[in-house]
Amino acid sequence: MNIRKAVKIATVVGLLCQLPPLAAQDAGLMERARSGDPVAQTELGYVYAVGDGVEQNFPEALKWFLAGTRQGYADAQYNYGNMFANGFGVPQDLSEALNWYRLAAAQNHMRAQYNLGFMYDNAQGVEQDYAEAAKWYRAAAEQGHSAAQNALGVMYKYGYGVSQDYAEALKWLKISAESGYPTGQFNLGAMYVNATGVDQDYAEAARWYEQAASRGNLSAQFSLADMYIAGHGVERNYPRAGELYLAAARQGHSEAQYNIGEMYAAGYGVEQSYVLGYMWAEISSRTSDVFHRSRANRNRDAMTQQMSQEQVAEAKALASRCLDSGYRDCKP
Template sequence: MAKKIFFLILTGSLLFFLTACEKEQAKEIVSEKEGMEYYRKGEYKKASPLLRRSADSGNAAAYYYLGLIHLKSKGKEESGKNACNCFVKSAESGYPKAYLKSAGCYLTGTGVEQDFKSAFEWGKKAADTADEIRMDDKDRLFLALLMGGMYANGKGTLQDFSEAAKWYKKAAEMGDATGQSMMAFFTYSGRGVLMNREKSRYWAERAAAQGSPYGEVILGMLSQYRENPDMKEAMHWYRKAAGQDNKVAYYQLGVIYEKGLAVKQDLAKAHHYYQLAAQSGRDYIVQELIDFEARHKLNKKD
């Protein structure tokens, strides 16, 4: 009899626990629904406490929308950090819409310690669920640039130009100037894809039409290094890119003025452009400046 009573009490306590959980879950759902209604209306002050209550109960979606509300806060220095804190909690709880936001947080080190590996991993998860959540074009573009950049630079993963080109092509086809510039570079250099100067010009012209200095530089290189060089055209594009403080354009102009390629040799201008290019901090360009000064016996102040 005692054993039966014990199991009866145990069963009763379990039933009470489950009933309590169901009631609490129902409260969470109500809070989330009410919070979402206010969120859609743009009434964030009313939405926040309701979503916070739901989030504190472990609701991953509520954390995500709280993060969006923080992003919409203006004039608050901590809004980005608070938003990322919410996005990461949401993503860690398995809410797919938060994966891409979390990748961006780890990439920039906003609200979390900068971690390229985590950024890449969340980016991969976002890519895997993009169709499932019906990711919009704005986020698809951000995802393409994020993954393209990480593969191209070997951040958070092994450097892979082939994968980088796949992602940048997605961005390029969406009309993004950065994606178009990178595809111009890849098809010009043969990195990650087959070398194809016609395709390089195609992408470079589209990037340059949007004012991309990298598109302009590639157009300059296509004019300079073709079978019948057109240095006038090359100089036109290099100067346009240099006008946007492009370090590659500075370097190319330095070479042209040092060697007198279709222009009168001018070592003073060459030195000026090499110095500007060296501000990039790239070791090989800094070394070019050093070598130039050594070749022409110049002091750094010259």
């Protein structure tokens, strides 16, 4: 299950359903909402939920979303569910969110279908049920939801809720990848690396990893860096590997943090710096599991033989500053 989690999508309900911009500047919006127009009620709820031209006001957003739900409007049901899923203006209640997603999904609301699939997949507000997850992922995927297409591909790859079928996995991952979804691009690349349902093709894998990495996918950044180190599917290029490890490290990828630390210590592809090498090894130690932490500690401690006490103190301070800043301030 841990392997699967590494290639899964990250969250169930990040954002409210986006609506046309400048809704707050529409002088007639309030009037239409008060007159009972469910579309206007939902738009007004969104305006208050995100603070679009007005002060953010979750209770007011809830009021207008609820008004829309009373008329059976799917977008209102979906957004009202999101408020409960995220705890916006109400205590977080995943079971309540699930109920509203079900209502919207029954009306073919694509995002609600995806969220339902995710919740069944990950036991959020409901008992885990892979078959039910696959059902809702498929419903959303067939409407063009790229994250659902990726998720359905992963279900087929591992045989969760469906019969394992690499051809179907490849089909859905390719559709997701071609839509520009970075997780789908990474997962498709992994199929080519591991010869899962296709002949092994490092060049094709690198092509998809490159696209995902350029969109900020940290797993793709890390895996593509490995390919540049090994020369698999691409020409060996240590500077490019260093750039990619660093990009993933700044997103919290502990193995990338370890690797870029080694590169700084040795001067491979980057300007040699024991201070930065120690810093990244220390960060990797703090963010890793037990096995990888001990490895990072050994690497970090070995560097101290080449460093002054002042440099070690500087590196420790840098590591703390880097972590405290959310990886925004990691330079000496």
